[in-house]
Amino acid sequence: xxxxxxxxxxxxxxxxxxxxxxxxxxxxxxxxxxxxxxxxxxxxxxxxxxxxxxxxxxxxxxxxxxxxxxxxxxxxxxxxxxxxxxxxxxxxxxxxxxxxxxxxxxxxxxxxxxxxxxxxxxxxxxxxxxxxxxxxxxxxxxxxxxxxxxxxxxxxxxxxxxxxxxxxxxxxxxxxxxxxxxxxxxxxxxxxxxxxxxxxxxxxxxxxxxxxxxxxxxxxxxxxxxxxxxxxxxxxxxxxxxxxxxxxxxxxxxxxxxxxxxxxxxxxxxxxxxxxxxxxxxxxxxxxxxxxxxxxxxxxxxxxxxxxxxxxxxxxxxxxxxxxxxxxxxxxxxxxxxxxxxxxxxxxxxxxxxxxxxxxxxxxxxxxxxxxxxxxxxxxxxxxxxxxxxxxxxxxxxxxxxxxxxxxxxx
Numbered sequence: 001x002x003x004x005x006x007x008x009x010x011x012x013x014x015x016x017x018x019x020x021x022x023x024x025x026x027x028x029x030x031x032x033x034x035x036x037x038x039x040x041x042x043x044x045x046x047x048x049x050x051x052x053x054x055x056x057x058x059x060x061x062x063x064x065x066x067x068x069x070x071x072x073x074x075x076x077x078x079x080x081x082x083x084x085x086x087x088x089x090x091x092x093x094x095x096x097x098x099x100x101x102x103x104x105x106x107x108x109x110x111x112x113x114x115x116x117x118x119x120x121x122x123x124x125x126x127x128x129x130x131x132x133x134x135x136x137x138x139x140x141x142x143x144x145x146x147x148x149x150x151x152x153x154x155x156x157x158x159x160x161x162x163x164x165x166x167x168x169x170x171x172x173x174x175x176x177x178x179x180x181x182x183x184x185x186x187x188x189x190x191x192x193x194x195x196x197x198x199x200x201x202x203x204x205x206x207x208x209x210x211x212x213x214x215x216x217x218x219x220x221x222x223x224x225x226x227x228x229x230x231x232x233x234x235x236x237x238x239x240x241x242x243x244x245x246x247x248x249x250x251x252x253x254x255x256x257x258x259x260x261x262x263x264x265x266x267x268x269x270x271x272x273x274x275x276x277x278x279x280x281x282x283x284x285x286x287x288x289x290x291x292x293x294x295x296x297x298x299x300x301x302x303x304x305x306x307x308x309x310x311x312x313x314x315x316x317x318x319x320x321x322x323x324x325x326x327x328x329x330x331x332x333x334x335x336x337x338x339x340x341x342x343x344x345x346x347x348x349x350x351x352x353x354x355x356x357x358x359x360x361x362x363x364x365x366x367x368x369x370x371x372x373x374x375x376x377x378x379x380x381x382x383x384x385x386x387x388x389x390x391x392x393x394x395x396x397x398x399x400x401x402x403x404x405x406x407x408x409x410x411x
Contacts, residue, residue: 002033004401011398017387018376020394025190025369031321034191035064037400038300038393043141043148043158045302045315046070049078050145050177050331051097056114059097061317063151068138069093069103070147073114080138080149081116087133103135145175146304146313161298164251165259168294171246172306173284177331180279180310180338181348184327185355189362191300191318192393193369194326197362198303198314199385207361210353214268214275219385220250221262229266237263237292246291255392256299258385263292270309271350279309279342281333297385299392309333310342312351322366328355 007030010021024030040063047059047070058071060083067083069092083092090107093100102119103112111120116135121128139150143162146169150156187194197203201217208215218226221234241248241261248261268275269289277289286308294306301316315327330348338344368374379386 002029002036002404004404007033007397007401011394011401014390014394015376016391017379019196019379019386020192020390021376022369022374025193025366026321028321031190031318032064033397033400034318037397039063039318040066041150041152041156041396041400042300043139043150043155043161043298044300044317045298045313046080046147046149047315048145048177048179048311048313048329048331049142049147049175050179050334051182051329052078053178054099056099056101057097058093058100060093060095061149063317066151067091067093068149068151070140070149071100071103071114078140078142078147079115080140080147081135082138082151084136085110086118086135087121092135144169145173145177161253161257164253165257165296167247168251168259168261169296169304169306171284171286172294172308172311174306174311174331176284176334177311178334178336180330180332180336180342181344182327182329183352183355184325185359186319187324187326187359187362188322189324189366190322190369191316191324192389193362193365194316194324194358195300195389196386197358197365199297199389200380200383202380202382203361207357208354210273210350211271213273214264214271214350216262216265218262219382220260221248225382233263233266240288241291244288244291248292253298255388255395258297258388259294261292261294264290270307271305271312272346273349277309278307278347279332279336281336281341282308283311283333299389310347322370326355326359328352 010023046061051059052072055072055074058069060067060069068080069083070080073079085092085105087108087110090105092103092105109122112135113119116137118130118133121130139155141148141158144166204212204217218230251259270278272278289308291308297303303314305312311331313329317325319325332342336342
């Protein structure tokens with residue numbers, strides 16, 4: 001049970017610029033609250049359309065106890081439904097991904113069209129209204145091939161995010177890609193620790209040698225910590241990006257999202273051990289390999305890198321108070337040929353190593369915040385994105401708690 005009085009007291013005691021109180025990372029009741037207040041009331045990144053390329057292809061994702069199926073419908077449209085049969089509630093699609101001409105309940109074989117309408121309900125009596133028993137739809141928004149879903153009755157507005165990030169990612173044509181490789185890692189940590197770890201590179205120099213061979217750890221073009229070489233590099237790349245008409249100035253996403261183009265280290269063009277291209281075939285209509293990467297993040301569950309030669313999506317879904325599923329998907333040009341244009345080991349090595357290193361870091365972080373000795377600590381200046389994230393999170397919870405307490409008082 002969620003103790004709203006306790007949650008409110010924790011929020012009131014929270015210090016901006018400090019990590020959260022231990023209960024936010026460890027308490028099963030807080031996990032339940034996160035599912036209700038955050039993941040059930042926000043737009044979540046689900047997949048890229050390249051993961052469901054053909055009519056009838058689908059993926060499933062679990063939002064707490066609620067399963068959702070995202071599928072490619074007739075005519076190429078992308079739809080999403082609650083993955084729950086309208087008969088007695090059985091799961092329809094029981095695998096993480098698959099293909100179906102129609103959705104058939106494995107329990108009593110009710111049959112649904114790809115648009116969610118009920119086609120057949122065997123042995124039901126005369127007069128049974130099939131039209132009243134279609135699958136319940138889930139809100140869907142497709143942004144340059146990236147599929148977002150929301151299971152709330154009334155979703156929040158996503159138009160500002162869509163308008164802001166489209167100019168940055170459209171040149172990379174996420175909708176004209178194919179999946180080269182995908183993996184899911186279950187990390188032994190609360191989802192917020194996973195997000196916080198990603199939102200800072202304060203830890204990178206001590207933990208990510210493979211990543212820092214190409215990635216510049218500075219998060220802003222005018223980072224006060226930057227050396228003169230980075231300043232000169234930014235001047236060179238800014239001129240190139242402007243010439244190529246590629247947006248690069250940080251988008252104004254407030255605490256909700258971040259989108260910016262930043263360069264790699266001088267001489268590097270991709271996330272590979274030697275900085276060389278991971279794929280010979282560049283994305284979309286791009287002709288210049290050395291354009292850095294668009295780094296895009298949106299609360300609560302997704303960050304991405306858009307390069308000239310490939311795209312990486314990261315999707316976070318909480319499994320429990322202390323477990324999180326991180327799915328990483330590498331995409332290349334839809335016409336790229338494995339073994340000719342790219343090699344999977346070369347393409348994925350840097351971020352597979354980085355993911356494993358981060359999984360260890362957040363596991364240790366979780367074990368530390370479990371301790372009775374833990375108390376919220378101050379963020380370093382380089383961790384400014386953690387302040388943005390925790391401010392957003394605290395505001396989201398406060399709004400939910402206020403609404404829930406009002407509803408209880410009216411009951």
